[in-house]
Amino acid sequence: MSIVKFSTGVPGLDKILGGGLIEHGLYLLEGSAGAGKTILGNQICFHRAKVHRQKTLFVSLMSESVGKMLHYLRPLEFFDDQIITQDLCYASGYSAMANDGIEGLKKWLFEVVKSQKTKFLVIDGFRSAKEFAVSEGEYSRFLFYLNSFAGVSGCTIILIAPKEELKSGIEDALVDGMIQLNVGTTGLREYRYVVLTKNRGTKSLAGRHYYKITESGFIIYPRIEALIDKCSEPKAHTEQLAFDIPKFDKMLIGGVTTGSVTNILGAPGAGKTLLSLKFLEAGLKRGENCLYFGFYESPDRLLLKAEGVGINLRPYIESGHFHVRWFPAVDQMIDEMAQIIYETVNDKKISRLVIDGVDGFRACAVETNRTQAFFIALTTYLRCIGVTTFLTEETNLFGSEVLRTNTNLSATVENIFLLRYVEVDAQLLRLISIFKLRDSGYDSSISELSITSKGIDVKKSFVNVEHVLSGSGKDRPEKESK
Amino acid sequence: MKRILIVEDEFTIRDILKMFLEYEGYEIVVAINGNEGFEVILKNKTDLIISDIMMPGLSGIELLNKVKSTPEIVDIPFILMSAAPIQLDEIGIKKHSAFIQKPFDIDELLSLISEMLKEAT
Numbered sequence: 275m276s277i278v279k280f281s282t283g284v285p286g287l288d289k290i291l292g293g294g295l296i297e298h299g300l301y302l303l304e305g306s307a308g309a310g311k312t313i314l315g316n317q318i319c320f321h322r323a324k325v326h327r328q329k330t331l332f333v334s335l336m337s338e339s340v341g342k343m344l345h346y347l348r349p350l351e352f353f354d355d356q357i358i359t360q361d362l363c364y365a366s367g368y369s370a371m372a373n374d375g376i377e378g379l380k381k382w383l384f385e386v387v388k389s390q391k392t393k394f395l396v397i398d399g400f401r402s403a404k405e406f407a408v409s410e411g412e413y414s415r416f417l418f419y420l421n422s423f424a425g426v427s428g429c430t431i432i433l434i435a436p437k438e439e440l441k442s443g444i445e446d447a448l449v450d451g452m453i454q455l456n457v458g459t460t461g462l463r464e465y466r467y468v469v470l471t472k473n474r475g476t477k478s479l480a481g482r483h484y485y486k487i488t489e490s491g492f493i494i495y496p497r498i499e500a501l502i503d504k505c506s507e508p509k510a511h512t513e514q515l516a517f518d519i520p521k522f523d524k525m526l527i528g529g530v531t532t533g534s535v536t537n538i539l540g541a542p543g544a545g546k547t548l549l550s551l552k553f554l555e556a557g558l559k560r561g562e563n564c565l566y567f568g569f570y571e572s573p574d575r576l577l578l579k580a581e582g583v584g585i586n587l588r589p590y591i592e593s594g595h596f597h598v599r600w601f602p603a604v605d606q607m608i609d610e611m612a613q614i615i616y617e618t619v620n621d622k623k624i625s626r627l628v629i630d631g632v633d634g635f636r637a638c639a640v641e642t643n644r645t646q647a648f649f650i651a652l653t654t655y656l657r658c659i660g661v662t663t664f665l666t667e668e669t670n671l672f673g674s675e676v677l678r679t680n681t682n683l684s685a686t687v688e689n690i691f692l693l694r695y696v697e698v699d700a701q702l703l704r705l706i707s708i709f710k711l712r713d714s715g716y717d718s719s720i721s722e723l724s725i726t727s728k729g730i731d732v733k734k735s736f737v738n739v740e741h742v743l744s745g746s747g748k749d750r751p752e753k754e755s756k
Numbered sequence: 757m758k759r760i761l762i763v764e765d766e767f768t769i770r771d772i773l774k775m776f777l778e779y780e781g782y783e784i785v786v787a788i789n790g791n792e793g794f795e796v797i798l799k800n801k802t803d804l805i806i807s808d809i810m811m812p813g814l815s816g817i818e819l820l821n822k823v824k825s826t827p828e829i830v831d832i833p834f835i836l837m838s839a840a841p842i843q844l845d846e847i848g849i850k851k852h853s854a855f856i857q858k859p860f861d862i863d864e865l866l867s868l869i870s871e872m873l874k875e876a877t
Contacts (some may be wrong), residue, residue: 297860382773388779391863415768422768424775428861 277475280286280430281705283321283352284314286494289501290468290483291451292476295348300424301432302400302445307439309466310487311434312343312345313350314455315396317491318432320352323361328393330362331386335371335379336399343398351490363390371406376416379403381694384423393429400433413415414444432665450474455485463605467641468494472727484607484640498651499644508533508657514714515626515662517549518556521732525708525717530689532625533660534713535653537632537683539669540693545704545725546666547571549693551587552730553664557626564626565618566596567611569603569634576600584729597622603634608644611635612652627656631666632683650686651655651685669694688712692722706732758873759783759800761792763807763819773806776862777869790814794822798830804873806865809838817847824851833872835865852876 279294288294295301295318295371305311311486316332323330334340344364347353358364363386370382387395407413424431437454446452452472458465459548467482479500514528523529540546547568554564566749571579580587590596619627636645649665656663665687684690690709695702706723708716719735760782764770774784785800787793791814793807805823809816816836823829831852836842839858852875854868 384779388776419768420774422766424770425859426769426772426862428859532814750821 276297279476280326281321282318283325284317284492284494285484286483287468287492289469289496290479290494291473292478295430295432296450296475297430298424298428299430299450300421300448301447301451301453302435303431303432303453303455304435304437306437308456309455309457310485310492311436311455312398313347313487314453314492315398315432315434316347317350317352319362319394319396319749320354324354327361329391330394330396331392331396332362332364332396333367333383333386333404334364334398335367335500340366340493349489359750363392368402371403376403376412378409379406380416380419387423387427387429392427396430396432396434398434401435401438410444414448417444417448421450424450446472452524456482459465460640465607471550484609485627486607486610493610495607495613498609498612498655499647499745502654508654509660511660512713514558515553516650517553518559519730519732521708521721525719525732526711527714527716530662530711532662532711533657534688535665535686536689536691537656537687538664538666538691538693540666541669541695544692544693544695545629545706545723545730547576548580548583548585548730549629549691549706549723550630550664550666551576551585554596554626554628555580555585555587557662558587561595562625563595563623564590564597564628565615565622565624566628566630567599567615567618568628569601569637570630572600573598574587575712582727583725584727589740594622597624601634601746603637604719606638608635608639608648611638612648615652616655619656619659624661626664627661628664629666631668633668646686648681649683653686681755684710757781757783758803759785759808760804761785761787761793761796761802762812763787763790763805765789765811767826769808773865776866780866782869790816790819790822793819797823797832802829802832803876804833804835804869806835806837806869809836809840809842812835817842820853824853825835831876833876835868835872838866847865 278297280297281288281294303311303315319330319332322328365386367379367382371379403416404413420431451474454469454471456467465484467484469482470478479496481497483494483496511532514531515530515532516523523745538546538549554566557564577587587596597618599618633753636642639645653663689711692707692709696705704723705720707720708718721735722733724731724733760777762770762773762784770786774786777784779865785796787796789811796860807816807819819838820834823832823834833852836855836860841857844853844855854872856865856868
């Protein structure tokens with residue numbers, strides 16, 4: 275008999291669970307105060323009752339009234355009063371337990387489940403049963419009973435309990451799955467994450483996965499590093515994609531390869547965003563669908579900025595070929611951002627993507643040491659689906675050395691371009707240089723990048739100047755230059 | 757009232773099955789292994805047997821073979837249950853026998869019981 279799973283209806287949770295909850299399964303959902311245990315339990319109940327039309331029962335073992343709990347749940351979008359009167363029932367088992375102990379509760383639960391023909395049961399405040407059990411042995415037997423009850427009755431059961439650091443091993447041993455909700459803080463920021471500490475018979479996604487509680491309830495963002503082994507192997511491409519900047523395309527010997535990832539490094543204002551937009555414009559002119567995902571320029575400012583250098587993207591927005599997603603780099607969850615990229619790329623059939631930039635993700639990440647692994651996963655996924663991606667990344671504005679603020683992505687990307695300011699003859703010019711182009715040869719000369727109202731162009735190479743990469747070019751001695 | 761024998765070594769399963777079947781109006785007798793079950797069948801009128809397969813002592817399949825080779829009780833409907841899948845054809849006995857794999861939905865078991873009791877009458 276194969277394992278039968280059903281969807282929880284909670285975005286992201288089924289992926290973590292490896293497909294959903296198992297029928298006949300007994301789960302422990304535990305978490306710290308305010309982590310959202312009751313909301314999650316109820317959200318699954320509503321889905322089970324509303325979408326699967328399964329008889330669902332939510333039992334509270336706490337002394338607080340069910341009515342009060344429902345009052346707080348009512349504003350959430352999944353809440354539906356009509357379902358409560360039909361397939362979802364709420365009941366308090368507190369009196370049965372307080373009057374007749376665990377045996378009374380068992381009897382009461384059986385009667386209710388049987389009379390309601392319940393197929394999905396959530397017991398909130400489960401550890402109250404510990405207080406009413408005459409011994410630890412009785413509590414263990416009750417858990418064993420529930421495990422067997424799930425197996426025989428065909429009912430899936432979720433037990434909700436506060437997180438206990440020193441809990442007895444019996445719970446870990448007797449449940450089929452353990453979902454742990456956690457609240458953490460870093461600096462002034464609070465974040466929430468879910469960990470599946472046990473999931474029998476199913477390959478689930480290990481590690482921490484961040485989640486949010488919104489008006490629509492729980493949204494879980496599976497950690498993208500954990501998702502990546504589900505992606506197919508990237509295909510090898512040979513098509514070159516040009517920028518429509520003749521000299522630069524010549525330097526690239528045609529362009530960058532389809533499905534490759536390019537890191538554009540540059541100081542603030544050196545032209546990373548505009549060069550990327552030029553690449554998108556070239557794709558849009560060929561009828562491709564393109565996405566700009568950024569943290570810094572709001573959509574309107576971005577379009578205005580592009581128009582300032584002769585790149586008119588508005589018609590492509592209107593025609594539905596160009597898409598802009600913008601989020602300020604404050605308190606965002608990077609897995610949520612990755613999910614938005616995935617969804618947009620798939621829904622809109624995007625072939626060229628600009629992520630502007632790496633530093634925004636780093637600013638949002640709860641664990642900054644995760645950035646490299648995150649980008650390996652993200653870019654691997656984008657390669658798998660053949661999206662040609664540009665990642666902009668900031669370097670220092672001043673100084674002779676090029677200092678990156680981020681972890682080293684060099685091994686992760688196929689191509690690296692460097693943009694920076696250079697002082698030559700008391701003039702501040704922009705330079706562009708190709709540092710790496712994995713799939714073909716390239717012109718390694720250091721050239722001037724011109725950005726004017728007429729457009730973006732790559733001009734002469736700095737043949738008579740040396741040390742330009744240091745930011746302070748010096749005229750090459752006459753003999754050498756000859 | 758139809759009398760059903762449950763042969764199951766696992767206490768909680770036996771207990772829960774008993775509760776469900778009593779709720780449906782059956783009279784329930786229980787045994788903890790095949791040997792005890794066989795004695796119960798010989799001493800009391802039994803309308804249907806539900807037996808686990810993997811038990812210490814006489815297993816469910818051995819009990820089934822014993823019942824099916826004892827003329828006075830050969831026609832008692834017999835339901836084997838186990839977490840491991842088996843084919844009744846493979847053990848060579850088909851008449852008034854059925855198999856249900858654990859974990860099962862109680863409704864599935866209840867309809868199988870009522871079907872087999874109906875056939876037997």
